[in-house]
Amino acid sequence: MKNPVRIAPSLLAADFTRLGAEVAAIEKAGADWLHLDIMDGHFVPNISFGPGLIKALRPLSAMPFDVHLMIAPADPYLAAFAEAGADWISLHPEAGPHLHRSLQTIRALGKKAGVVLNPATPIAHVAEVIDLLDLVLVMSVNPGFGGQSFIRSQLQKIAALKALIGDRDIRLEVDGGVTTETAPLCVEAGADVLVAGTAVFAKPDYATAIAGLRGC
Numbered sequence: 001m002k003n004p005v006r007i008a009p010s011l012l013a014a015d016f017t018r019l020g021a022e023v024a025a026i027e028k029a030g031a032d033w034l035h036l037d038i039m040d041g042h043f044v045p046n047i048s049f050g051p052g053l054i055k056a057l058r059p060l061s062a063m064p065f066d067v068h069l070m071i072a073p074a075d076p077y078l079a080a081f082a083e084a085g086a087d088w089i090s091l092h093p094e095a096g097p098h099l100h101r102s103l104q105t106i107r108a109l110g111k112k113a114g115v116v117l118n119p120a121t122p123i124a125h126v127a128e129v130i131d132l133l134d135l136v137l138v139m140s141v142n143p144g145f146g147g148q149s150f151i152r153s154q155l156q157k158i159a160a161l162k163a164l165i166g167d168r169d170i171r172l173e174v175d176g177g178v179t180t181e182t183a184p185l186c187v188e189a190g191a192d193v194l195v196a197g198t199a200v201f202a203k204p205d206y207a208t209a210i211a212g213l214r215g216c
Ligand SMILES: O=C(CO)[C@@H](O)[C@H](O)COP(=O)(O)O
Pocket: 010, 012, 013, 035, 037, 068, 141, 142, 143, 144, 145, 146, 147, 148, 175, 176, 177, 178, 195, 196, 197, 198, 199
């Protein structure tokens, strides 16, 4: 069965002086999920925000909170993100020695578990842990910053993952350089969740931007 396409604006591109209002605005504009990029200045060369912000935003929105951990190690912080209000928690295979155990921990916390593949990370990691996955996130830029250009080779990776996932109940998400030009290519390759930062928050009308990414 084909999943409907979900649009997940990335808060990293929002106006940090008015985050509560930004979250309310994208929800009203039709966003499906809120994507939250957690960066530690070590796993990626940027620092963003932590569980405190997620806890502050949680009462303001009914959207599922989709938390992408760009931190290493990730294991010591999984419970904090779960308690703060994350619904989906995804991490990189490179973030620790025991991806399988990390995914088990996320599920034991009652959350949906995801694995994230950098542009140079092979899909073999997914096959090894597929029974523990609710989501696979393909990075179509090198993680750390918004506003980068889409790496087109990742379309083949999305298609290969779609074939690997088959009819399992696993979302296939793409993040980085997603625009009205690249979004249809991602969906055609098999993605069903589109993360977009600048393609939403840098636009004057969020509803038009979200509808454009959804292809309607
Ligand atoms: O995780 C990241 C970057 O590391 C992304 O979520 C970006 O924040 C997406 O930004 P755009 O490429 O859509 O502007």
